Amino acid sequence: MKGSSQGIDVLDQDAKAIVQQHLDQLGAPQGQVHTDAHKQQMFEQIKAELLKQEAVLVAHYYCDPIVQELAEATGGCVADSLEMARFGRDHPAKTLVVAGVKFMGETAKILSPEKTILMPTLEATCSLDLGCPVDQFTQFCDAHPDHTVVVYANTSAAVKARADWVVTSSCAVEIIEHLDSLGEKIIWAPDQHLGRYIKNKTKAEMLLWDGACIVHEEFRSRGIEKMRALYPDAAVLVHPESPMSVIAVADAVGSTSQLIQAAKTLPQQTMIVATDRGIFYKMQQVVPEKTLIEAPTAGEGATCRSCAHCPWMAMNDLQGILDVLQHMHQEIHVDPALRERAKQPLDRMLAFSAAMQR
Ligand code: SF4
Numbered sequence: 001m002k003g004s005s006q007g008i009d010v011l012d013q014d015a016k017a018i019v020q021q022h023l024d025q026l027g028a029p030q031g032q033v034h035t036d037a038h039k040q041q042m043f044e045q046i047k048a049e050l051l052k053q054e055a056v057l058v059a060h061y062y063c064d065p066i067v068q069e070l071a072e073a074t075g076g077c078v079a080d081s082l083e084m085a086r087f088g089r090d091h092p093a094k095t096l097v098v099a100g101v102k103f104m105g106e107t108a109k110i111l112s113p114e115k116t117i118l119m120p121t122l123e124a125t126c127s128l129d130l131g132c133p134v135d136q137f138t139q140f141c142d143a144h145p146d147h148t149v150v151v152y153a154n155t156s157a158a159v160k161a162r163a164d165w166v167v168t169s170s171c172a173v174e175i176i177e178h179l180d181s182l183g184e185k186i187i188w189a190p191d192q193h194l195g196r197y198i199k200n201k202t203k204a205e206m207l208l209w210d211g212a213c214i215v216h217e218e219f220r221s222r223g224i225e226k227m228r229a230l231y232p233d234a235a236v237l238v239h240p241e242s243p244m245s246v247i248a249v250a251d252a253v254g255s256t257s258q259l260i261q262a263a264k265t266l267p268q269q270t271m272i273v274a275t276d277r278g279i280f281y282k283m284q285q286v287v288p289e290k291t292l293i294e295a296p297t298a299g300e301g302a303t304c305r306s307c308a309h310c311p312w313m314a315m316n317d318l319q320g321i322l323d324v325l326q327h328m329h330q331e332i333h334v335d336p337a338l339r340e341r342a343k344q345p346l347d348r349m350l351a352f353s354a355a356m357q358r
Contacts, residue, residue, distance in 0.1 A: 032064045032067075032317055032318070034066065034318070039066065039318075042070075042318045042319075042322065043070060043073060043074075043318075046070060046074065046318065046322050046325065047073070047074050049322065049325035050074055050097075050325065052325075053325055053328065054095060055093055055094065055096065055116075055118075055325060056074070056075065056076045056077075056091050056093040056095075056096060056097070057070060057071045057074055057076035057077075057097045057099060057321065058071065058077050058079075058084050058087055058091075058096055058097070058098050058099065058100075058108070059071040059076065059077070059078050059079075059084075059099040059100065059316070060078075060079070060080070060081065060084060060099065060104065060313065061079065061080060061256045061260075061276075061278055061281075061282055062100075062256075062278035062279065062309075062310050062313040063099050063100065063316050064278065064313075064316065065280075065281035066318060067099050067316050067321070068281045068282065069281070070318065070321070076097075080255055080256045080257045081100070081103075081104055081107070081154075082168040082171065082349075083257065084098070084100065084104060084107075084108070085104075085107050085108065085111055085153075085346070085350070086350065088108040088111065088112055088115075089108075089111040089350075093115070094116060095115060095117075096108050096112065096115055096116070096117050097118050097119070097120070097325065098118070098332075099120055100119075100124070100316065101124045101125055101126045101129070101154075101310075102122065102124060102129065102332075103125075103129050103154055103156065103157075105119045106156065106157045106332055106334055106342075107153060107160075107346065109157075109333070109334045109339065110334055110339050110342050111346060111350075113334075113336070116328070116331060117331060117332040118324040118328070118331055118332070119324065119332060120315070120316045120320030120321045120323070120324055120330070121315045121316065121330070122330050122332075123312075123315060124312040124313065124315045124316065125312055126154050126213075126312060127211070127212065127213055127214040128152060128154035128155065128190045128191055128211045128212070128213055129154055129156055129159075129190075131190055131210075131212070132151075132155055132156075132159055132189050132190035132209060132211050134156060134158040134159050134162065137159055137162060137189060137209070138162055140187070140189075140209070141162055141187060144185075146185060147184075147186060147187040147207065148179055148184040148186050148187070149162060149163045149164045149187045149189075150164065150165045150166075150167060150175065150179070150186050150187065150188055150189075151163040151165070151166055151167075151188075151189050151190070152166075152168070152189065152190060152191055152194065153167070154190065154213075155189070155190060157334045157335075157339065157342045158338060158342075159190075160341075160342035160346065161342040163345045164345055164348075165345045166342075166345040166346045166348070166349045167349055168255065169194060169240060169241070169254070169255035169256075170255040170258065170353070171349060171356065172194065172198055173198055173201055173202065174352070174353075175352055176188075176204050176206070177202050177204070178352070180202055180203070185205045185207075186205065186206045186207070187206075187207050187209075188206045188207065188208050188209065189208075189211065190211030191209075191211055191212060191213060191241050192208050192209065192210045192211060193212060193213075193216065193217070193240065193242060193244065193247075194240045194241050195208040195209070196244055197244065197247055197253070198240075200244075212241075213241040215241075215275075215276050215308060216239055216241035216242040216243075216274070217241075218297035218307075218308070219242045219243070219246045219274045219296075219297055219308075220245075220246065220296070220297070221245040221248065221249050223295070223296035223297070224236055224246060224249050224272060224274065224295050225249060227272055227293070227296055228249070228272065231270050231293065233270060234268055234270035234271060234272050234293065235251040235252065235262075235266045235272070236249055236250050236251050236252075236271075236272045236274065236295070237250065237251065237252050237254075237259045237263065237271055237272070237273045237274065237275070238250035238252070238259075238274040238275070239253075239254070239255070239259065239274060239275035240253050240255075242274055242275075250274070256275065259273065259279065259283070260279070260282055260283050260286055263286060263287045263290065263292070264286050264287055268290075269289070269290050269291060270290065270292075270293065271283075271290060271291070271292050271293065272293050273294060273295055274295035276310050276313065277308045278309065278313060294308050295308070
């Protein structure tokens with residue numbers, strides 16, 4: 001492990017290699033193309049299976065638009081990870097079909113152990129989750145026993161079980177402010193960019209793990225500035241998993257839900273959006289009259305491994321959703337003892353964010 005005044009560089013080459021290996025295997029994400037008739041047929045079939053299995057579809061904003069449309073058309077939910085967790089927990093369905101990535105399925109199981117949690121693919125993971133292996137993380141936490149451990153939702157159940165708090169980007173700043181007001185020193189994992197953003201904003205004492213989201217890490221301020229020169233009246237919306245230099249050129253910084261809200265409240269008619277392009281489906285619904293433009297990922301220094309679309313989110317498709325419902329397979333399991341421990345920091349977050357809304 002290497003320490004520095006800026007944070008802690010603990011992500012070893014093995015973890016980085018695991019992320020790279022996943023990316024190499026996946027290739028570039030493909031959009032899903034269906035004829036109208038085929039789409040309608042798939043929607044009808046899936047709707048019938050959802051009814052039969054007493055199931056509901058919970059989808060993330062970064063899924064393909066057709067999956068989001070299906071969730072809406074069948075009484076499910078399209079949301080950020082915090083709202084997905086709440087919706088799944090409170091919905092009376094016996095089965096939740098979670099269209100997203102693995103940690104979202106695990107979170108659903110932790111909060112709703114009595115429900116069957118299915119995922120269209122069990123291969124869909126997240127570079128933040130991959131980049132925070134529980135053994136190394138536990139070692140790191142054990143080396144700083146006087147620190148409160150705060151982890152982002154994008155982590156495994158085992159990492160959550162080692163944490164005092166789980167947060168999502170919708171409530172992270174407020175929770176860190178709260179902990180800082182109590183004089184607590186904080187370990188933050190795994191996203192270094194979000195951690196740095198919160199640290200700058202709150203001035204809290206934080207040690208940062210050095211994970212990163214492969215989608216947001218690709219945005220570059222130079223590319224965005226060049227695009228802004230083409231659209232001088234546009235607002236720039238940035239997710240805080242992006243590098244600090246990108247956050248610095250933003251008109252609004254926030255979680256997916258907060259960016260959708262910003263698109264509505266900002267007066268500009270054109271938005272340059274630096275987050276996964278899956279968000280355009282919901283954002284355009286909220287501001288049908290505005291023009292939305294993808295922030296470039298091919299600016300100076302970018303390698304465009306993601307092209308603003310998460311390769312793991314792209315693995316959720318209609319056929320996968322139909323298959324899991326027909327065969328009731330690809331179920332998420334979490335060890336009961338682990339689940340109990342991981343539930344505590346999750347419950348803390350849900351209680352805090354519920355109090356925030358009152
Ligand atoms: S977009 Fe980034 S943070 Fe979200 S699931 Fe994909 S890799 Fe993880």
